Amino acid sequence: MYEEISKALAELEEDLLLDGVKNLYEKGVPVFDILAALQKGMEEVGKKFEAKEYFLSELIMSADVFKEATGLLGDAFAGNTSEMLGTVVMGTVKEDIHDIGKDIVVTILKCNGFHVIDLGVDVPYEKFVEAIKEHNPQIIGLSCLLTSAFENMKETIVSIEEAGLREGRTILIGGGPTDQKVCDYVRADLICKNAQEAVETCKKIVGVN
Ligand code: B12
Numbered sequence: 001m002y003e004e005i006s007k008a009l010a011e012l013e014e015d016l017l018l019d020g021v022k023n024l025y026e027k028g029v030p031v032f033d034i035l036a037a038l039q040k041g042m043e044e045v046g047k048k049f050e051a052k053e054y055f056l057s058e059l060i061m062s063a064d065v066f067k068e069a070t071g072l073l074g075d076a077f078a079g080n081t082s083e084m085l086g087t088v089v090m091g092t093v094k095e096d097i098h099d100i101g102k103d104i105v106v107t108i109l110k111c112n113g114f115h116v117i118d119l120g121v122d123v124p125y126e127k128f129v130e131a132i133k134e135h136n137p138q139i140i141g142l143s144c145l146l147t148s149a150f151e152n153m154k155e156t157i158v159s160i161e162e163a164g165l166r167e168g169r170t171i172l173i174g175g176g177p178t179d180q181k182v183c184d185y186v187r188a189d190l191i192c193k194n195a196q197e198a199v200e201t202c203k204k205i206v207g208v209n
Pocket residue numbers: 035038039042043044045046047049050056059060062063090095096097098099100101102104105140141142143144145146147148172173174175176177191192193194195196198
């Protein structure tokens with residue numbers, strides 16, 4: 001069934017996908033597992049785009065269908081805490097407008113008790129610096145899906161350091177093409193491959209299991 005929904009998204013079979021997601025959700029399948037299958041489907045869309053089998057219009061459509069599918073998951077992201085665990089400043093780096101993954105991480109962190117300041121997409125370096133000064137977060141999250149914007153992710157971190165704001169905070173990165181090598185290159189602290197890892201990592205950082 002997981003494979004079926006990954007495939008339905010990859011093929012942009014909207015009705016099949018929505019039925020599949022609804023089905024799994026109603027059966028009580030963990031939301032993180034459904035999200036993982038959807039994320040896999042999006043990777044396939046990316047591959048088809050790279051192979052010139054899909055064009056920008058299909059990329060845009062995949063984003064719409066993905067959002068519709070996650071909309072079916074309702075408030076299922078909710079954790080079981082009502083206390084504030086910590087503050088996170090999060091944004092997609094300069095020149096990158098991908099926000100689906102970031103938005104999922106933001107939603108899930110909020111539902112799990114974090115105060116999240118979402119700076120949006122294409123975020124200038126100074127905007128991160130200002131938000132960190134204003135909100136004093138323990139965690140800073142940078143999302144990036146374009147290899148051409150890795151340099152901007154690095155520059156964002158340099159700007160945070162130059163403003164004397166890095167110490168005592170953890171910088172997390174994420175987004176499709178990021179990996180440990182990218183994390184080392186941009187000198188971030190940690191990389192998370194999905195929203196579940198993001199929540200677990202943030203909880204660990206603030207000392208909650
Ligand atoms: C949908 C999509 C789009 C949509 C985005 C809509 C939106 N509102 O976000 C649109 C159509 C706008 C788009 C545009 C472009 N795109 Co695009 N896009 C994609 C696609 C297919 C899916 C991305 C996605 O949403 N995945 C699903 C989410 C859930 O996964 P995710 O983002 O990885 O997020 C998860 C984790 O990574 C993690 N995470 C994410 N962020 C963070 C942050 C933190 C702090 C943490 C802890 C965790 C975390 O948690 C998330 C949830 O589990 C990818 C393919 C791919 N493999 O990623 C290409 C892809 C990223 N795009 C690509 C390209 C080239 C473009 C364009 C340049 C195309 C063009 N010619 O115009 C433009 C760029 C515009 C810009 N300046 O940013 C390339 C990038 C290649 C590269 N080497 O850089 C990709 C890889 C496709 C490909 N294989 O060629 N795109």
